[in-house]
Amino acid sequence: MPRSFLVKKHLSHKKPNYGQLDSKKGEDIPSPHSPEDFVLAPVPCSEIPCSPPALGGWLSAPLITTIPSVELNSVPTPLMAIRPQNSDFPAERPVQELSPSLLVAHTPLRDALPPPDPMELLEPQVFQLPKDPRLSGDRSGLPAPLLGLAPGALDRFECFDCCRAYFTVSGLAKHKQLHCEWQCHKCFSCKYCDKEYVSLGALKMHIRTHTLPCVCKLCGKAFSRPWLLQGHIRTHTGEKPFSCPHCSRAFADRSNLRAHLQTHSEIKKYQCKSCSKTFSRISLLSKHEEAGCCPLS
DNA sequence: CTGGGGAAGGGGCCC
DNA sequence: TGGGCCCCTTCCCCA
Numbered sequence: 001m002p003r004s005f006l007v008k009k010h011l012s013h014k015k016p017n018y019g020q021l022d023s024k025k026g027e028d029i030p031s032p033h034s035p036e037d038f039v040l041a042p043v044p045c046s047e048i049p050c051s052p053p054a055l056g057g058w059l060s061a062p063l064i065t066t067i068p069s070v071e072l073n074s075v076p077t078p079l080m081a082i083r084p085q086n087s088d089f090p091a092e093r094p095v096q097e098l099s100p101s102l103l104v105a106h107t108p109l110r111d112a113l114p115p116p117d118p119m120e121l122l123e124p125q126v127f128q129l130p131k132d133p134r135l136s137g138d139r140s141g142l143p144a145p146l147l148g149l150a151p152g153a154l155d156r157f158e159c160f161d162c163c164r165a166y167f168t169v170s171g172l173a174k175h176k177q178l179h180c181e182w183q184c185h186k187c188f189s190c191k192y193c194d195k196e197y198v199s200l201g202a203l204k205m206h207i208r209t210h211t212l213p214c215v216c217k218l219c220g221k222a223f224s225r226p227w228l229l230q231g232h233i234r235t236h237t238g239e240k241p242f243s244c245p246h247c248s249r250a251f252a253d254r255s256n257l258r259a260h261l262q263t264h265s266e267i268k269k270y271q272c273k274s275c276s277k278t279f280s281r282i283s284l285l286s287k288h289e290e291a292g293c294c295p296l297s
Numbered sequence: 298c299t300g301g302g303g304a305a306g307g308g309g310c311c312c
Numbered sequence: 313t314g315g316g317c318c319c320c321t322t323c324c325c326c327a
Binding site: 206225249252256262263 | 298301302309
């Protein structure tokens, strides 16, 4: 018997912990080398894989990034020039003064690296780009290095899969060929619904919600996980292992005990922003707000 | 309408 | 990799 709450809803008060996922991306390619070993030559803005929302419209020059030396060894030399950090190469050298051989193209290696943090590449508030160069022909706000770029160099080519933007077709094409497809291979799709997971284990756990392998021998009801079945069996046996320390009540489910403990608390956790009325459960607060107490929220 | 109990689901973490 | 457990959440029902 399907139940409506089987459909996952994203509520504003409960955000998935995407930060953990993001933080783990950077661990995909560990390196024993210090990122300070080498410094790349300034990267032309036309080749920076930047995400407009992440950058917020801000760019700066000069543009310096670092890369471990072991990874640089596999980069086609015509595409990039590297220097030891203690060399005499002027980091402040404007992009327009660099010869093409000194410019770092959007190499497969760069795409294979963890997604760059724009704030690591760029220093904020040096100048501001027009919000969409394709819509605005005014380039007067650009600094000299970018004014030297060919018309159209600031156009953006966005990946439909991950929404990352590139200033050149080749940059986008290489991204699609390597990074994005590689990332897509990490997606495990459920054959029963349209959900996708980043790990096979998570997918297998989800598939159990479709196959429901744990069946109650007493009533035939099926569950996705053994401990859900255990909790259900308690409804047959009447076992209530979770006792309230404040009263004589006992519960079969720890979460229900936790909710019950709120009834003993004088301080109710959930407060209506409009009328300041407090509730013991967020569901009660939600019902209160849906009833019309907070028309503005 | 509100408050509370019961039952159940999903994701994450740990071993 | 899988199982167990925890935590949070949701829905239903009833007083």
